[in-house]
Amino acid sequence: MSKKNMNFQNADALKTVQRVIEEAGQALNDPTRTIVRSAMPEVLAGALGAGAGGAASFAALYLGGSVVGLSAAGITSGLAAAGALIGGGMAAGVAVLAAPVAVLGAAGVGITAHVKNKKLKDAKMLCLTQAIAKQNAIIKALQEESAADKERIKYLNSLNTLLDAAIRDLKQDLGIA
Numbered sequence: 363m364s365k366k367n368m369n370f371q372n373a374d375a376l377k378t379v380q381r382v383i384e385e386a387g388q389a390l391n392d393p394t395r396t397i398v399r400s401a402m403p404e405v406l407a408g409a410l411g412a413g414a415g416g417a418a419s420f421a422a423l424y425l426g427g428s429v430v431g432l433s434a435a436g437i438t439s440g441l442a443a444a445g446a447l448i449g450g451g452m453a454a455g456v457a458v459l460a461a462p463v464a465v466l467g468a469a470g471v472g473i474t475a476h477v478k479n480k481k482l483k484d485a486k487m488l489c490l491t492q493a494i495a496k497q498n499a500i501i502k503a504l505q506e507e508s509a510a511d512k513e514r515i516k517y518l519n520s521l522n523t524l525l526d527a528a529i530r531d532l533k534q535d536l537g538i539a
Contacts, residue, residue, distance in 0.1 A: 369531035373482060379489045379528045381405075386496035386521050390503060396513040397520060406520040483536065490532040497525040 370376050385402055389395050397406045500522050507514060533539070 368535045370482075370486060370535055373485055376482075376485055376489055379493060379532070382521070382524045382528060383489070383492045383496050386500055386525060389518065389521055390496075390499050393507065393510075393514070396517045398513070400517065406517065406524070486532050486536055490529060490536065490538075493525050493528045493532065497522060497529065500525065 370379070381402060382405075385400055385406070388401070397403050400406055500518055504515070504518050504522065507518070
C-alpha cells in the first residue's frame, strides 16, 4: 500500500490510537468513569473523527593527488588523479569523486526510509495488538456492567466504536484481512 493511502502515515499519527488505548485502560480500571470524566470527552462524544559519502569523498580528494593538502595545487592534483582513473583530467575527476557521494547518499536515504517504515510497521502491529486486547476487555465490561447507568454504557460503547475503527484502519495499513 502506498504511504499516501495509509491511515497512519507516521508514528505521530498513531498517537491518537495510543490515546484511545490509554483511555480504555483507564475506563477498565475505574468503573465510575464516564465520557464527562474522561481525558478526551470531545473525541469520545464524536467517536473518533477519524551524507555518509561526504567523508569518503573528502578523503579521496584530500589524499588522492600527488600534492597533499587543501591548497589549490592539492585540490587540482587530487581532481586530476581521480580523473585519470577513467582516462580524463580534472573535470572527469569531479565526476569520479561526486558519483560515490550521490550513490552513497541515495543508498543512505533508501536504508533510512526502510528502517523508518519497519519501525512504523512494528508500532502499528503493537497498537493493533493492544487495541484488540482493550476492545475485548471493553466488550467484556459492557457485558458485565449491563446494569450500569446510561452514561457509563455510552462511554464504553464510544470506546468500543473508537477501538473498532482503529483496529480496522490498522489492519488495512498492515494488509491484514
